[in-house]
Amino acid sequence: MLSLKDPGLLKSQCYINGEWLNADNGESIPVTNPATGEVIGSIPKMGAVETRRAVEAANVAFKTWRKKTAKERANILRKWFDLMMASQDDLAAILTAEQGKPLAEAKGEIAYGASYIEWFAEEAKRIYGDVIPQPANDKRVVVIKEPIGVCAAVTPWNFPNAMITRKAAPALAAGCTMVIKPATQTPLSALAIAVLAERAGIPAGVVNVVTGSAVAIGGELSTNDIVRKLSFTGSTEIGRELMQQTAGTIKKVSMELGGNAPFIVFDDADLDAAVEGALISKYRNAGQTCVCANRLYVQAGVYDAFNEKFAAAVAKLQVGNGTEAGVTQGPLIDAKAVAKVEEHIADAVAKGGKVILGGKRHALGGSFFEPTIVTGVTKEMKVAREETFGPLAPVFKFETEEEVLGYSNDTEFGLASYFYARDIGRIWRVSEGLEYGMVGINTGIISNEAAPFGGVKQSGLGREGSKYGIEDYVEIKYLCMGGLDK
Ligand SMILES: NC(=O)c1ccc[n+]([C@@H]2O[C@H](COP(=O)([O-])OP(=O)(O)OC[C@H]3O[C@@H](n4cnc5c(N)ncnc54)[C@H](O)[C@@H]3O)[C@@H](O)[C@H]2O)c1
Numbered sequence: 001m002l003s004l005k006d007p008g009l010l011k012s013q014c015y016i017n018g019e020w021l022n023a024d025n026g027e028s029i030p031v032t033n034p035a036t037g038e039v040i041g042s043i044p045k046m047g048a049v050e051t052r053r054a055v056e057a058a059n060v061a062f063k064t065w066r067k068k069t070a071k072e073r074a075n076i077l078r079k080w081f082d083l084m085m086a087s088q089d090d091l092a093a094i095l096t097a098e099q100g101k102p103l104a105e106a107k108g109e110i111a112y113g114a115s116y117i118e119w120f121a122e123e124a125k126r127i128y129g130d131v132i133p134q135p136a137n138d139k140r141v142v143v144i145k146e147p148i149g150v151c152a153a154v155t156p157w158n159f160p161n162a163m164i165t166r167k168a169a170p171a172l173a174a175g176c177t178m179v180i181k182p183a184t185q186t187p188l189s190a191l192a193i194a195v196l197a198e199r200a201g202i203p204a205g206v207v208n209v210v211t212g213s214a215v216a217i218g219g220e221l222s223t224n225d226i227v228r229k230l231s232f233t234g235s236t237e238i239g240r241e242l243m244q245q246t247a248g249t250i251k252k253v254s255m256e257l258g259g260n261a262p263f264i265v266f267d268d269a270d271l272d273a274a275v276e277g278a279l280i281s282k283y284r285n286a287g288q289t290c291v292c293a294n295r296l297y298v299q300a301g302v303y304d305a306f307n308e309k310f311a312a313a314v315a316k317l318q319v320g321n322g323t324e325a326g327v328t329q330g331p332l333i334d335a336k337a338v339a340k341v342e343e344h345i346a347d348a349v350a351k352g353g354k355v356i357l358g359g360k361r362h363a364l365g366g367s368f369f370e371p372t373i374v375t376g377v378t379k380e381m382k383v384a385r386e387e388t389f390g391p392l393a394p395v396f397k398f399e400t401e402e403e404v405l406g407y408s409n410d411t412e413f414g415l416a417s418y419f420y421a422r423d424i425g426r427i428w429r430v431s432e433g434l435e436y437g438m439v440g441i442n443t444g445i446i447s448n449e450a451a452p453f454g455g456v457k458q459s460g461l462g463r464e465g466s467k468y469g470i471e472d473y474v475e476i477k478y479l480c481m482g483g484l485d486k
């Protein structure tokens with residue numbers, strides 16, 4: 001059982017209009033720990049009717065929340081940030097229990113998630129408009145920015161805290177209200193965020209969390225005309241479905257979708273730095289990260305040296321229950337995730353790939369999997385085209401810059417990409433040649449609240465974080481002031 005300093009953070013009810021509620025039919029869904037299989041809690045199995053009530057509550061709350069000054073909203077968001085950081089240990093314990101990542105990573109996620117609240121508490125006060133030089137002296141052209149209204153957020157299980165705050169923070173900062181549907185595998189983190197929102201003084205109806213049937217809740221959020229914006233983080237497949245569903249009411253959408261990140265090591269790279277970057281980029285959250293290195297490309301001249309160093313570093317990863325000291329890789333989220341990794345390994349080996357480390361389920365059983373490296377891989381393999389979303393590093397060999405750019409861009413995805421090199425001309429050529437929303441240069445970690453996080457092609461629409469992140473939650477209004485020459 002979860003032992004928290006603040007047991008009030010562990011909720012089994014949804015948060016709608018400032019009330020903690022069960023499903024209308026009383027049904028609930030268990031929440032299990034992926035490391036042990038034990039039930040750690042339960043959540044209401046809500047559907048369209050409860051979701052509609054949450055949307056209507058958010059609509060009522062919008063009328064007053066938007067009228068607060070930016071400074072008033074900023075102060076309340078700052079309080080929310082302070083409360084989240086004060087509860088970092090408990091929030092991390094809840095996150096590790098329901099998602100599986102090591103406690104140190106979970107604590108890092110809480111700080112990362114809270115940093116979006118801190119950032120947008122500040123950005124709230126900088127949503128500037130324009131006064132544009134008038135084309136005729138009887139008029140003045142003024143532009144103001146206004147909150148778009150009731151927003152919906154549908155979020156994934158792999159970062160159960162940060163993927164929510166990365167949406168709720170800019171939305172509330174802009175004066176919007178929000179209905180959140182977290183992933184069914186990891187809802188307790190979302191409910192804990194709502195507890196702290198309530199304690200921070202965020203008024204009833206401004207933040208709402210609904211759990212239960214994804215199709216029913218998502219269907220209501222994507223078709224209810226009161227919802228003016230839907231922000232989704234998850235697979236490209238579901239993102240495409242939600243875009244189609246929102247088209248009927250012409251909603252604004254943000255889509256943070258799947259990835260297939262290339263991680264390129266050129267022969268002029270600092271090899272030790274490249275190994276360190278590849279390790280963190282590939283195996284963070286057991287590889288269950290949208291921006292993790294999905295394909296490693298190493299130039300022929302350093303291919304063997306890189307693989308030797310990389311295998312030695314990966315072999316040091318400690319697989320186990322995320323609550324145990326020293327563990328650096330937890331379980332995968334479920335058996336389906338394990339099956340996908342096994343499918344990708346089997347396909348690569350069948351087509352000539354060589355497993356030089358790991359390659360099978362961990363001795364711990366369940367959904368634990370050995371950190372794995374496969375060499376001798378080619379573009380005909382599934383690992384070249386599909387997002388593995390697990391602790392599998394396929395290492396491709398390449399000869400020239402032109403060749404590796406061609407390989408890297410040969411995908412429908414365009415989220416994150418990485419490369420290690422030291423020649424400045426190469427750094428500029430490759431940075432501009434990669435068709436991705438984000439490029440890590442001599443680093444394997446690119447995510448922070450100050451940066452515009454997002455993808456191109458079928459990895460999504462819009463940006464989260466940075467000064468750009470709040471633009472997705474405002475509408476531009478043009479005021480044409482006439483008759484000024486009389
Ligand atoms: N780009 C990013 O920032 C980012 C971040 C995290 C995860 N992801 C992507 O998400 C995927 C893994 O996460 P996942 O398994 O939670 O993704 P998913 O698409 O299966 O689920 C994401 C969310 O959508 C909900 N959902 C599922 N089917 C739905 C439907 N028919 N209608 C409405 N909602 C529905 C789920 O309950 C969950 O809350 C990977 O592809 C990963 O790359 C992207």
Ligand SMILES: O=C[C@H](O)CS(=O)(=O)O
Nearest residue numbers: 158159288289290291447
């Ligand atoms: O999985 C997707 C997240 O956006 C990862 S990150 O923590 O933002 O890098």
